[in-house]
Amino acid sequence: MQLTLIALVENKPGVLNRVASLFRRRNFNIESLNVGRTEKPDISRMTIVMENGNVDARKVEANLYKLVNVIDVQDVTNQPAVTRDLALIKVSAKSEQRAEIANLASIFRARIVDVAPDSVIVEITGTEDKIEGLVELLRPLGILEMVRTGQVAMMRGTASGVRYSPGANGFRETEQVAD
Amino acid sequence: MTKKTGAEILWECLVREGVEVVFGLPGGAIMPVYDAMLYYPVHHVLVRHEQGAAHMADGYSRASGKVGVALTTSGPGATNLVTGIATAIMDSSPIVCITGQVHAHLIGGDAFQETDVTGITLPVTKHNFLVTSADEVAEVVREAFFIARSGRPGPVLIDICKNAQIEEVDFIYPEEVSLPGYQPPTHAPLEDLKRAAELIEQAERPVILAGHGVTMSDAVDSLRVFATKTQTPVAMTLLGLGAFPASDPLSLGMMGMHGEAYCNLAIQNADLLLAFGMRFDDRVTANLRTYAPRARKIHIEIDPSEVHKNVEVDVALIGDLNTVLIDLIPLVDEYDHEEWRAEIEDWRSESQARDILTWPDDGKLYTAHVIRNIWEATGGDAILTTGVGQHQMWSAQYYCFEKPNRLITSGGAGTMGFGLPATIGAWFAKPDHEIWLVDGDGSFQMTQAELSTAIQEGANIKIAIMNNNFLGMVRQWQEFFFESRYAGTPLIGPDFVKIAEAHGIPARRVTETTEVLPAIEFARQTDGPVLIDFRVEKEEAVYPMVPTGADLDKMIRRPIRKQPTAAD
Ligand SMILES: Cc1ncc(C[n+]2csc(CCOP(=O)(O)OP(=O)(O)O)c2C)c(N)n1
Ligand SMILES: [Mg+2]
Numbered sequence: 001m002q003l004t005l006i007a008l009v010e011n012k013p014g015v016l017n018r019v020a021s022l023f024r025r026r027n028f029n030i031e032s033l034n035v036g037r038t039e040k041p042d043i044s045r046m047t048i049v050m051e052n053g054n055v056d057a058r059k060v061e062a063n064l065y066k067l068v069n070v071i072d073v074q075d076v077t078n079q080p081a082v083t084r085d086l087a088l089i090k091v092s093a094k095s096e097q098r099a100e101i102a103n104l105a106s107i108f109r110a111r112i113v114d115v116a117p118d119s120v121i122v123e124i125t126g127t128e129d130k131i132e133g134l135v136e137l138l139r140p141l142g143i144l145e146m147v148r149t150g151q152v153a154m155m156r157g158t159a160s161g162v163r164y165s166p167g168a169n170g171f172r173e174t175e176q177v178a179d
Numbered sequence: 180m181t182k183k184t185g186a187e188i189l190w191e192c193l194v195r196e197g198v199e200v201v202f203g204l205p206g207g208a209i210m211p212v213y214d215a216m217l218y219y220p221v222h223h224v225l226v227r228h229e230q231g232a233a234h235m236a237d238g239y240s241r242a243s244g245k246v247g248v249a250l251t252t253s254g255p256g257a258t259n260l261v262t263g264i265a266t267a268i269m270d271s272s273p274i275v276c277i278t279g280q281v282h283a284h285l286i287g288g289d290a291f292q293e294t295d296v297t298g299i300t301l302p303v304t305k306h307n308f309l310v311t312s313a314d315e316v317a318e319v320v321r322e323a324f325f326i327a328r329s330g331r332p333g334p335v336l337i338d339i340c341k342n343a344q345i346e347e348v349d350f351i352y353p354e355e356v357s358l359p360g361y362q363p364p365t366h367a368p369l370e371d372l373k374r375a376a377e378l379i380e381q382a383e384r385p386v387i388l389a390g391h392g393v394t395m396s397d398a399v400d401s402l403r404v405f406a407t408k409t410q411t412p413v414a415m416t417l418l419g420l421g422a423f424p425a426s427d428p429l430s431l432g433m434m435g436m437h438g439e440a441y442c443n444l445a446i447q448n449a450d451l452l453l454a455f456g457m458r459f460d461d462r463v464t465a466n467l468r469t470y471a472p473r474a475r476k477i478h479i480e481i482d483p484s485e486v487h488k489n490v491e492v493d494v495a496l497i498g499d500l501n502t503v504l505i506d507l508i509p510l511v512d513e514y515d516h517e518e519w520r521a522e523i524e525d526w527r528s529e530s531q532a533r534d535i536l537t538w539p540d541d542g543k544l545y546t547a548h549v550i551r552n553i554w555e556a557t558g559g560d561a562i563l564t565t566g567v568g569q570h571q572m573w574s575a576q577y578y579c580f581e582k583p584n585r586l587i588t589s590g591g592a593g594t595m596g597f598g599l600p601a602t603i604g605a606w607f608a609k610p611d612h613e614i615w616l617v618d619g620d621g622s623f624q625m626t627q628a629e630l631s632t633a634i635q636e637g638a639n640i641k642i643a644i645m646n647n648n649f650l651g652m653v654r655q656w657q658e659f660f661f662e663s664r665y666a667g668t669p670l671i672g673p674d675f676v677k678i679a680e681a682h683g684i685p686a687r688r689v690t691e692t693t694e695v696l697p698a699i700e701f702a703r704q705t706d707g708p709v710l711i712d713f714r715v716e717k718e719e720a721v722y723p724m725v726p727t728g729a730d731l732d733k734m735i736r737r738p739i740r741k742q743p744t745a746a747d
Binding site for chain 2 (some may be wrong): 059066071072
């Protein structure tokens with residue numbers, strides 16, 4: 001099974017390196033790691049997908065909080081989240097095959113974004129499964145190149161992912177002890 | 180507004196952080212900082228190798244509870260710090276290392292003495308900074324000290340480009356630090372505290388595991404109150420020694436690979452372990468699969484990543500140890516645990532029968548005896564620093580620590596060469612306290628160059644070398660596990676007395692048991708550094724010993740010695 005975590009980090013030079021170095025050091029295997037800007041200019045957002053062979057999300061979260069620049073971590077594995085991956089797939093195609101590819105693409109709500117004499121580029125956005133589905137169908141035609149962004153994720157509505165370590169950061173208020 | 184150079188701002192901020200002494204060695208990329216230093220009330224200690232600067236800052240920090248500071252140039256000056264930084268992070272020691280860096284516009288071009296120091300130290304620092312302009316200096320210094328000493332303390336490095344030292348900018352001291360991602364936990368949730376109190380109530384055979392966190396969070400008094408109220412025996416890690424008085428009947432002494440046998444037996448037979456600011460290191464748990472098999476576990480820890488890391492626990496109380504204990508104590512009742520304590524007493528007396536201290540004087544010089552003599556002579560209250568090896572374990576076993584912050588030793592990293600520089604650092608923190616370095620002949624030679632620092636600074640430290648002509652601990656492993664094939668462990672040392680004398684340091688050699696006490700007295704009566712070369716037994720072994728991977732209670736024990744009879 002895969003784990004999917006969202007981390008908000010300070011938008012400063014070297015933060016990606018710190019996260020990557022931590023994962024290597026702790027022997028966590030990253031499946032994909034996507035970093036991008038957010039609605040706030042000083043905060044970047046990472047979506048981290050990993051194989052949960054020897055780790056669980058709690059352990060990953062606790063380790064991420066050791067990094068001073070990590071502001072918030074949520075585990076969105078098996079949560080009501082929208083997750084999306086984007087792929088560009090260059091398929092070998094003579095003019096007579098273009099229609100077939102266009103057909104397949106439209107079934108998957110993918111688009112042809114470039115047409116060259118011997119190939120086309122298909123752009124698809126969706127869940128991992130959906131992309132895998134299209135890739136399998138295109139493979140017999142000859143995939144020349146493929147690139148994927150890795151997953152990005154966002155919780156639906158007002159729900160949030162799971163936060164394990166109470167008090168490890170300011171986002172989860174811990175219950176104060178009554179005197 | 181007054182303009183100041185980055186170098187001046189650096190010193191201004193260091194002074195405001197309460198820095199009175201820095202340990203360092205200059206070079207091209209840090210010269211503006213050195214030049215500005217002369218105008219600030221900070222004492223500079225010139226080290227002989229930058230590794231020494233980091234260990235001195237560390238020793239200073241461990242003895243004072245304050246942040247220690249090391250200062251070096253770029254490139255090799257900075258890389259020489261790395262062992263010291265790695266040592267500090269393993270033992271959660273708050274130090275700030277300041278390194279010079281080439282001009283910001285030269286970075287990435289392999290300029291003279293350019294090294295990617297923030298890259299190199301990333302895995303061994305709590306956090307690090309690269310400062311490329313003077314207007315970042317004040318904020319970075321403020322944040323660096325805050326990060327180093329708060330939460331789970333640790334080393335922080337500031338790599339400061341030469342242009343950032345020279346540029347003049349307006350100096351605004353940042354009163355507040357803003358670190359949105361850094362908020363160390365304090366209190367544990369009440370529901371978790373209540374759950375812990377339940378487990379404590381159900382326990383019949385509880386044991387407290389006291390670690391370095393007890394002294395780091397100033398929880399020594401709370402620990403005593405908790406242990407006394409619940410009559411729970413207290414086992415300590417190497418860095419936890421001193422957290423609970425060794426003479427208290429509830430003390431079980433040190434746990435783990437070279438821990439007391441009765442202590443390890445108590446842990447293995449416990450039904451509840453209360454881990455206070457410790458991290459279940461492999462040197463204390465031995466085989467994890469068979470570790471304390473019947474015990475439920477409560478873990479009080481400030482660093483969430485340590486919880487469930489090596490040992491799954493039943494209740495995790497994440498927060499500052501002292502705060503959590505103060506919250507927890509009113510929730511627990513008084514207990515007696517008389518049977519359990521009696522059972523442990525039986526194990527304790529069995530252990531004492533094997534103790535080398537019970538051996539009659541056979542004319543041989545045993546390290547354990549020498550350390551016990553130092554303990555007696557110093558009233559058990561000296562600050563004791565060590566190298567790494569057998570002498571370190573014997574120090575832990577035979578210098579019975581009554582008070583916190585008395586043992587200064589490299590635990591997690593086990594860094595040979597830590598001893599002498601850490602001792603000098605400790606002396607700057609506590610110049611009026613009696614300070615003894617118990618070092619190995621191997622460890623001592625790694626940073627022996629700092630003898631000249633000690634004499635230059637007039638450090639009043641007493642150096643006792645346990646000279647066994649071996650890398651003794653490795654030799655012991657070879658004896659036990661490699662059929663006594665002593666590969667690379669015999670050590671022909673120099674004449675340490677002459678080495679000391681060449682530095683102007685009074686020194687003596689001790690080869691007979693009768694010379695031990697007079698030599699200790701000589702050291703105590705002489706002002707300034709003194710060195711004693713104790714020619715101890717070469718092939719003694721530290722007992723008990725849990726071989727790596729074995730169960731914690733499967734210890735190699737010291738053979739029982741027959742008492743000599745009249746016929747002998
Ligand atoms: C820097 C470093 N290198 C190697 C080791 C491995 N090591 C652990 S103990 C030891 C022997 C230490 O010898 P000595 O200082 O003479 O102490 P003794 O065990 O003889 O008391 C060695 C080599 C280490 N801990 N640190
Ligand atoms: Mg030795």
